[in-house]
Amino acid sequence: MNRESRALESAINSQEITGLNLTITNKVLNNQRVTIEEAIHLYEHADLAFVGLLANHIREQKHGDFTYFNRNFHIEPTNICVFTCKFCSYSRLLKHADEGWVLSKEQMLDIIRAYKDKPVTEVHVVGGVHPKLTLEFFCDLFKSIKELRPDLHIKAFTAVEYEYMFRKAKVSIEEGLKIMMEAGLDSIPGGGAEIFDETLRNEICGDKATTAQWLEIHETAHKLGLKSNCTILYGHIETYAQRVDHLNRLRELQDRTGGFNTFIPLKFRNQDNEMSDVPETSVIEDLKNYAISRIFLDNIPHLKAYWPMIGRSTAQLSLSFGVDDIDGTIDDTTKIYSMAGSEEQVPQLTTQQLVELISNVGRHPIERDTLYGVVTDYKDYDFTQDENPNGFIELPIIN
Numbered sequence: 001m002n003r004e005s006r007a008l009e010s011a012i013n014s015q016e017i018t019g020l021n022l023t024i025t026n027k028v029l030n031n032q033r034v035t036i037e038e039a040i041h042l043y044e045h046a047d048l049a050f051v052g053l054l055a056n057h058i059r060e061q062k063h064g065d066f067t068y069f070n071r072n073f074h075i076e077p078t079n080i081c082v083f084t085c086k087f088c089s090y091s092r093l094l095k096h097a098d099e100g101w102v103l104s105k106e107q108m109l110d111i112i113r114a115y116k117d118k119p120v121t122e123v124h125v126v127g128g129v130h131p132k133l134t135l136e137f138f139c140d141l142f143k144s145i146k147e148l149r150p151d152l153h154i155k156a157f158t159a160v161e162y163e164y165m166f167r168k169a170k171v172s173i174e175e176g177l178k179i180m181m182e183a184g185l186d187s188i189p190g191g192g193a194e195i196f197d198e199t200l201r202n203e204i205c206g207d208k209a210t211t212a213q214w215l216e217i218h219e220t221a222h223k224l225g226l227k228s229n230c231t232i233l234y235g236h237i238e239t240y241a242q243r244v245d246h247l248n249r250l251r252e253l254q255d256r257t258g259g260f261n262t263f264i265p266l267k268f269r270n271q272d273n274e275m276s277d278v279p280e281t282s283v284i285e286d287l288k289n290y291a292i293s294r295i296f297l298d299n300i301p302h303l304k305a306y307w308p309m310i311g312r313s314t315a316q317l318s319l320s321f322g323v324d325d326i327d328g329t330i331d332d333t334t335k336i337y338s339m340a341g342s343e344e345q346v347p348q349l350t351t352q353q354l355v356e357l358i359s360n361v362g363r364h365p366i367e368r369d370t371l372y373g374v375v376t377d378y379k380d381y382d383f384t385q386d387e388n389p390n391g392f393i394e395l396p397i398i399n
């Protein structure tokens with residue numbers, strides 16, 4: 001029995017927890033699933049300390065103190081996009097291409113070459129939906145990446161990017177994914193899910209892949225043996241019921257396939273987009289959202305706080321609210337959240353800094369690969385043995 005379960009049982013015995021909170025507590029202690037109504041109740045009425053206790057209990061039952069990270073970098077081929085999501089601060093339409101970027105194949109391979117002999121395990125490829133970057137182009141890129149670094153795991157493209165790419169190439173989802181896998185695709189990130197409620201999705205990002213298409217692409221990927229992640233864009237104009245509906249559709253898909261590794265709540269940021277008048281959520285709301293996600297999504301193994309989005313301090317706090325993963329070193333290779341006004345304008349951490357961020361709040365740092373195989377246990381790691389413990393990679397200057 002961990003600290004939280006003792007605290008919860010003592011609170012039950014002293015009748016501090018009553019009503020629906022008591023029902024939910026008993027369910028959590030007995031590994032039973034909470035309902036949609038119960039999750040909405042937690043959002044609307046429960047306090048942060050209570051959901052934190054429940055979520056930390058679940059987190060420690062699943063993972064103990066282990067806190068995962070990986071050594072990764074991003075390639076963002078372009079921020080030119082055919083879509084016009086109202087919350088997006090990152091993309092530019094083709095007619096404003098001078099304000100954006102498009103990397104050539106060689107420029108992307110130069111980024112891969114910059115990591116030669118470096119112990120990174122994953123390249124994360126994601127960006128805007130450029131009308132002229134085709135399935136064929138990216139297959140060719142993936143093959144070349146694998147020639148340079150066969151050991152590098154390619155996690156690439158959101159379901160939104162696939163939906164467009166496959167439609168243009170006139171192939172089915174299954175055919176398209178098989179072609180990508182053949183070229184080197186290893187897994188799929190969770191972006192593009194935004195919010196599944198169809199009316200709201202239509203209002204804030206109506207021109208891109210629908211909810212049904214997003215879910216179908218992930219379900220098909222899982223059936224083909226690919227693992228993927230999943231996300232929600234929260235804290236804009238959605239209701240709590242719409243948030244829980246989103247979580248529930250993920251939970252149902254996971255019941256069918258078991259293919260999601262990690263759930264990543266993505267916080268709406270309001271800088272330089274069409275929803276700048278919508279205020280951002282507080283840290284309290286962010287932590288509560290992590291906790292309730294952990295409580296509700298009983299069948300998704302990992303919960304990730306993406307530190308470039310919420311900042312290092314909140315990422316540390318989140319480790320007591322259900323989170324067991326804080327993503328990777330990243331090396332300042334993504335602009336998606338810095339362009340939206342996140343705290344981390346230059347998102348890069350050395351491995352030592354990431355390890356310290358985790359151990360300074362009493363957790364046990366584990367470097368993982370993309371699929372959660374343990375790469376290095378950093379509990380008592382001696383960084384003085386490393387050749388360049390504080391060094392960042394010198395990336396090629398592009399543009």
Ligand code: SF4
Pocket residue numbers: 081082083084085088089090091127128129160205208
């Ligand atoms: S969120 Fe993605 S799909 Fe939407 S406009 Fe931005 S880059 Fe394009």
